[in-house]
Amino acid sequence: MRYYHLPSFSGVDALRLDERGTPVPGPREVLVRMRAWSLNYRDLLIADGRYGRGMKPDVVPLSDGAGEVVEAGSEVTRWKPGDRVLSVFLPRWISGPADAARTAGALGGPADGVLAEYVVFDQDALVATPSHLEAAEACTLPCAAVTAWHALVVHGRIASGQSVLTLGSGGVSVFALQFAVLAGAEVVVTSSGDAKLERLLAMGAVAGVNYSRTPEWGKHVQEITDGGVDHVVEVGGSGTLPQSVRAVRTGGRVSVIGVLSQGPGLDPVQLLRRAVTVQGMQVGSRETFEAMNRAVELHRIRPVIDHAFAFSDARAAYRRLESGGHFGKVVIVAD
The missing domain is CATH 3.40.50.720 (NAD(P)-binding Rossmann-like Domain)
Structure with a gap:
């Protein structure tokens, strides 16, 4: 499978597209085929080495992604193959107020993110995609x-x-x-x-x-x-x-x-x-995400997309966000 990583934090040009084997989910994990991703300003800061959170070299960038479950581990109870899902920005923050433990390990830095064709998630680190949204719209929800x-x-x-x-x-x-x-x-x-x-x-x-x-x-x-x-x-x-x-x-x-x-x-x-x-403000818990999604679905709210770029052209998406000319969200879609 193809995936992006940052061998160094020297700007958008450091973003590298490579290939590696498709990951295998553990007993409590699911394998998700990613369909769309969105960028946040923090992704630019991370690429530029300005985020200041002890980033590890070769981190897989981006926190926000949408896809569908293709394989579920033997102990998974929340999801099944075919379910449409979204990443949770802070995978350890399920509910309750923010604290140091719950807000650690944000996707895309310091933990590996989702800018890959397939990603393994713990079953608790996903939410269901609102039914009326396409992947390119839904992927804008996890952070912003x-x-x-x-x-x-x-x-x-x-x-x-x-x-x-x-x-x-x-x-x-x-x-x-x-x-x-x-x-x-x-x-x-x-x-x-x-x-x-x-x-x-x-x-x-x-x-x-x-x-x-x-x-x-x-x-x-x-x-x-x-x-x-x-x-x-x-x-x-x-x-x-x-x-x-x-x-x-x-x-x-x-x-x-x-x-x-x-x-x-x-x-x-x-x-x-x-x-x-x-x-x-931190982003929010999975419980908050799920409550928001109920309102998004009930009222048929549609995210505003500025421009969609192909996965193979992810650098162009970064450049669009970097320009400051965007209105709404810059997204990447599978190609």
């Missing part, structure tokens, strides 16, 4: 969608009539928009381009801010929402966090998810004066 759901629904307890701010048009932000609209919240969005803002507004956002023209967008959001939003889904990192805190209402919540930009840091006085909750 679960993170957005975890932030807004599990911790944020988003409710009808509340307000949410999302940043940009990457995977987490687009899923957050979809979930917030589903909950009946009013969503304000930001982008550096008017065309992207128009697409986000068409998806249900009530207002958009072009941060290239409005550098103090946090103040602007506070003004147009009469005191600030209830919840910010913060994907920018230190470069955008001060503006996100400015945009949230007194007593509101900022869920910190991404590290897309660098900046001078945050003045803690703003947090103290306005009693803002700032919480770092």
Whole structure:
């Protein structure tokens, strides 16, 4: 079978396609034929050697994949051949709150990921694919969608009539928009381009801010929402966090998810004066993933795909994500 690995962490060009034998599942494992994969920003950081989590050389990249079970071990009870399944980003986190043990061993680094034609999984490290989604759509869910759901629904307890701010048009932000609209919240969005803002507004956002023209967008959001939003889904990192805190209402919540930009840091006085909750977010447990999938299936939510690349052209998918021009998720499909 074909698989990708990273012999070094020197950028996308280090990504190598090789062949090896198809793995054999153990008694509690299943063999999955992978059909589609999606990329997250962390995959670029890992390839560039900027993730900083003790990555092992030759790691198989990517955490997000969809496929079908082709063989089940003798003790497997959860799956049978033909079942359509999705990888779980943190295979050890089945349920409960985050802790060091549950959040260790993320796929794609430090543990081997899923960018291979066949992958062996423990039977507990998979969830069922929503029935209405094709593999190329479903593979976008394990990281970005679960993170957005975890932030807004599990911790944020988003409710009808509340307000949410999302940043940009990457995977987490687009899923957050979809979930917030589903909950009946009013969503304000930001982008550096008017065309992207128009697409986000068409998806249900009530207002958009072009941060290239409005550098103090946090103040602007506070003004147009009469005191600030209830919840910010913060994907920018230190470069955008001060503006996100400015945009949230007194007593509101900022869920910190991404590290897309660098900046001078945050003045803690703003947090103290306005009693803002700032919480770092892990992706989420398998239980959270399964709860999200029930909502995705019930409401027939469809992920937004920017572009699909062939498995043999995986580097091009990385390049597309690296360009920053994507809207939604960049995916890879079997060829």
